[in-house]
Amino acid sequence: MTLEICQKYAPNKDNLIQILHDVQDAHPQHYISPEAVDVIAEYLGVPANHIYGVLTFYTMYSTSPRGKNIIRLCESPPCYIKGSDNILRKLKVLLGVQTGGTSKDGLFTLELCACLGVCGNAPVMMINEDVYGDLTEEKVEEIIERIRGMK
Amino acid sequence: MAKIVNVFIDGHHLEVPDTMTIIEAADKHGIHIPRLCYHPDLPPTANCGVCVVEVSGNPTPKRACCTPVAEGMKIVTNSKKLRSYRKTLVEMILSNHDVVCPTCAANNKCELQTLSNNLGVDPDALPCILDKKEVDFTSPSIIRDVNKCIACGRCITVCNEVQTVYALTFSERGIDAHVDTAFANGMANSPCVNCGQCTVYCPTGALREKSEIDAVWEAILDPDKHVVVQEAPAIRVSLGEEFGMPLGSITAKKMYAALRKIGFDAIMDTNFTADLTIMEEGTECVTKLKAGEKRPLITSCSPGWIKFMETYYPDLADCVSTAKSPMSMFGVLAKTYYAQERGIDPAKIVSVAVMPCTAKKFEARRPEMRDSGFQDVDYVLTTREFLRMIKEAGIDFAKIQDEDADEGMSFYTGAGTIFGATGGVMEAAIRSAYTLVTGQELDNVDIQAVRGLEGVKEATVNVPGFGDLRVAVAHGLSNARKVMDRVREGLKTTGESPWHFIEIMACPGGCVGGGGQPYGNDIASRARRGLALYEEDRSLPVRKSHHNPEVVRIYERFLGSPNSELAHKLLHTHYFKRSVYTGQVTGEATHKHH
Ligand code: SF4
Ligand code: SF4
Ligand code: SF4
Ligand code: FES
Numbered sequence: 169m170t171l172e173i174c175q176k177y178a179p180n181k182d183n184l185i186q187i188l189h190d191v192q193d194a195h196p197q198h199y200i201s202p203e204a205v206d207v208i209a210e211y212l213g214v215p216a217n218h219i220y221g222v223l224t225f226y227t228m229y230s231t232s233p234r235g236k237n238i239i240r241l242c243e244s245p246p247c248y249i250k251g252s253d254n255i256l257r258k259l260k261v262l263l264g265v266q267t268g269g270t271s272k273d274g275l276f277t278l279e280l281c282a283c284l285g286v287c288g289n290a291p292v293m294m295i296n297e298d299v300y301g302d303l304t305e306e307k308v309e310e311i312i313e314r315i316r317g318m319k
Numbered sequence: 320m321a322k323i324v325n326v327f328i329d330g331h332h333l334e335v336p337d338t339m340t341i342i343e344a345a346d347k348h349g350i351h352i353p354r355l356c357y358h359p360d361l362p363p364t365a366n367c368g369v370c371v372v373e374v375s376g377n378p379t380p381k382r383a384c385c386t387p388v389a390e391g392m393k394i395v396t397n398s399k400k401l402r403s404y405r406k407t408l409v410e411m412i413l414s415n416h417d418v419v420c421p422t423c424a425a426n427n428k429c430e431l432q433t434l435s436n437n438l439g440v441d442p443d444a445l446p447c448i449l450d451k452k453e454v455d456f457t458s459p460s461i462i463r464d465v466n467k468c469i470a471c472g473r474c475i476t477v478c479n480e481v482q483t484v485y486a487l488t489f490s491e492r493g494i495d496a497h498v499d500t501a502f503a504n505g506m507a508n509s510p511c512v513n514c515g516q517c518t519v520y521c522p523t524g525a526l527r528e529k530s531e532i533d534a535v536w537e538a539i540l541d542p543d544k545h546v547v548v549q550e551a552p553a554i555r556v557s558l559g560e561e562f563g564m565p566l567g568s569i570t571a572k573k574m575y576a577a578l579r580k581i582g583f584d585a586i587m588d589t590n591f592t593a594d595l596t597i598m599e600e601g602t603e604c605v606t607k608l609k610a611g612e613k614r615p616l617i618t619s620c621s622p623g624w625i626k627f628m629e630t631y632y633p634d635l636a637d638c639v640s641t642a643k644s645p646m647s648m649f650g651v652l653a654k655t656y657y658a659q660e661r662g663i664d665p666a667k668i669v670s671v672a673v674m675p676c677t678a679k680k681f682e683a684r685r686p687e688m689r690d691s692g693f694q695d696v697d698y699v700l701t702t703r704e705f706l707r708m709i710k711e712a713g714i715d716f717a718k719i720q721d722e723d724a725d726e727g728m729s730f731y732t733g734a735g736t737i738f739g740a741t742g743g744v745m746e747a748a749i750r751s752a753y754t755l756v757t758g759q760e761l762d763n764v765d766i767q768a769v770r771g772l773e774g775v776k777e778a779t780v781n782v783p784g785f786g787d788l789r790v791a792v793a794h795g796l797s798n799a800r801k802v803m804d805r806v807r808e809g810l811k812t813t814g815e816s817p818w819h820f821i822e823i824m825a826c827p828g829g830c831v832g833g834g835g836q837p838y839g840n841d842i843a844s845r846a847r848r849g850l851a852l853y854e855e856d857r858s859l860p861v862r863k864s865h866h867n868p869e870v871v872r873i874y875e876r877f878l879g880s881p882n883s884e885l886a887h888k889l890l891h892t893h894y895f896k897r898s899v900y901t902g903q904v905t906g907e908a909t910h911k912h913h
Contacts, residue, residue, distance in 0.1 A: 202502045206900040215485030216900045217509070220501035224490040231502060 515834015623825025701835025
């Protein structure tokens with residue numbers, strides 16, 4: 169599977185970032201496994217340690233399994249001033265996890281991230297590709313419940 | 320072409336080529352700019368900021384290690400501002416460092432310790448923020464303690480650029496950035512070949528050998544054990560400097576005396592089995608040459624090189640000599656031939672090897688190295704560990720009286736001793752292979768073309784009855800890669816290797832530059848130690864392995880002839896394929912010859 173994704177791109181190390189994105193997205197647990205790195209390394213002719221260096225440098229990649237939905241709450245100052253720490257506390261309670269953790273049902277992973285570029289709607293979070301702004305504790309609860317309902 | 324420019328460092332007028340950095344120019348003229356991550360043998364990583372200097376026309380200080388000189392540049396290396404910068408930097412490093420100098424392996428050799436001392440740093444200036452991480456003990460050769468790491472990046476440069484092994488990398492970023500193996504799997508589960516070059520260049524105690532000193536003392540102090548010791552060629556020229564003797568002093572006889580004083584029961588010498596290796600490998604080479612073999616023969620003494628080959632060139636494993644290394648040959652013979660000759664129960668023999676090498680610890684534990692029916696070599700001490708034992712035993716090495724080794728597996732020729740320098744195995748092999756092919760003696764035994772520190776050396780030797788013997792010598796694994804790529808290419812395109820016979824050593828400079836050598840093992844001291852081995856070679860009465868009387872004797876009394884069945888059983892080995900990601904065995908590359 170990893171190999172098929174790789175083969176969409178030329179075996180050129182410039183394509184590493186894109187391949188890593190695709191491999192992570194294609195994985196049901198949204199992460200890049202050691203086995204996948206081994207395959208990518210071989211395909212691109214880039215040593216595995218270099219790929220690991222890239223993987224851990226960027227916060228958008230994960231080297232451990234994650235939930236079905238990735239929540240990324242902005243921790244930059246504008247969101248902080250508008251109360252993102254309360255949102256974080258609420259999310260932790262709702263999901264029963266600490267930052268970086270995955271909920272028991274495997275549905276959510278809670279992460280922090282840098283500015284998402286929509287400070288006008290602070291506090292802001294993303295769940296997968298969707299942005300949610302002007303968050304309040306009630307609104308967050310609603311969103312989480314809705315996704316839980318969808319399964 | 321480099322232009323000569325005028326620069327002024329602290330008011331001194333210097334004329335230097337414009338290809339130099341400020342730190343190089345200063346070093347060349349004896350002006351020492353404080354530094355931490357920079358090492359003259361390596362390209363600058365510019366990670367620490369300690370080397371800051373004020374440069375005319377620049378509002379902020381510049382890093383001397385990565386700033387090139389320019390015409391008319393005025394440089395100040397010491398000012399109030401710079402002193403305070405440097406102090407703060409070092410204080411920040413110490414606040415995130417496991418400061419345990421008295422018991423640290425790097426104590427007295429540590430560049431961080433020396434710098435802190437020189438700068439008069441206050442160790443308590445900043446509160447400790449160290450979040451202690453697990454130490455990596457997975458490797459049989461090397462311990463990696465990230466709590467003593469200053470993130471200078473030298474080990475990464477050495478591992479990736481000098482050795483092209485690709486075991487280490489920076490992981491994460493900012494304050495969390497640290498050195499690691501891929502997926503934090505640990506050194507033993509990475510492509511690390513145990514060469515130890517990272518331990519040589521690490522400025523602190525973050526990378527060091529896994530010590531076997533305690534186990535060796537234990538054996539020595541056990542009256543039921545018969546402890547046999549062997550020492551690699553490079554050891555005899557690497558001990559004196561620690562005791563105030565000039566770098567490259569030849570101290571074989573002091574070394575024997577110290578070993579006896581420490582309490583080893585039988586003091587032998589790896590140089591003897593170096594000579595034996597020449598007989599085995601030389602015979603293998605001559606058989607190949609006579610058969611018109613198109614694939615080359617490549618030396619097999621360097622365990623870092625062997626693991627590298629198994630990982631990156633398993634398709635060429637059949638080209639690598641099946642001969643075990645001199646250390647492993649010695650190990651198996653100590654528990655067979657020696658035990659038999661002396662009437663000692665091999666189960667009581669503890670075999671210790673003093674090696675300039677960390678990879679030998681890995682080699683000794685390879686499952687193949689048990690042909691005596693026991694683990695052939697029980698413990699491997701690096702030169703650094705041996706030095707610590709000499710000190711612990713209270714020996715004043717510079718003053719100790721010369722003594723001889725015990726008779727038997729200790730006699731060696733000049734050919735055996737030059738094994739410790741790059742090109743030495745090749746030179747020793749040519750001295751004997753010539754005779755094996757022609758039945759005549761080579762008159763001029765000094766084969767200059769394969770000596771010296773050039774990365775890849777080539778030579779052609781005319782052997783009557785055979786023709787031109789083309790040889791190559793590579794040291795440092797990035798150079799090995801160059802040679803192996805050409806061999807692979809040659810075999811693929813023309814079906815022929817560019818060379819008949821190739822010597823490869825994992826460490827730059829050969830064993831004198833090994834990963835277990837004393838701290839301060841830079842290129843210049845490797846060169847000096849190498850020359851000392853050639854000096855010893857010239858001074859020895861016998862300079863060709865096939866004239867070693869003890870080698871002749873062991874064939875007469877025990878092995879039969881070179882490459883005999885018994886020789887194959889005890890002195891030869893086979894190779895595996897390994898994963899480039901985990902370094903683990905994935906299958907056989909060659910089979911053991913029966
Ligand atoms: S690495 Fe250096 S500073 Fe750190 S404990 Fe060891 S000797 Fe001391
Ligand atoms: S021992 Fe050699 S191969 Fe292993 S990490 Fe150090 S430099 Fe790299
Ligand atoms: S382990 Fe040593 S060489 Fe490597 S970055 Fe840390 S201090 Fe530098
Ligand atoms: S010595 Fe120049 S930045 Fe470290």
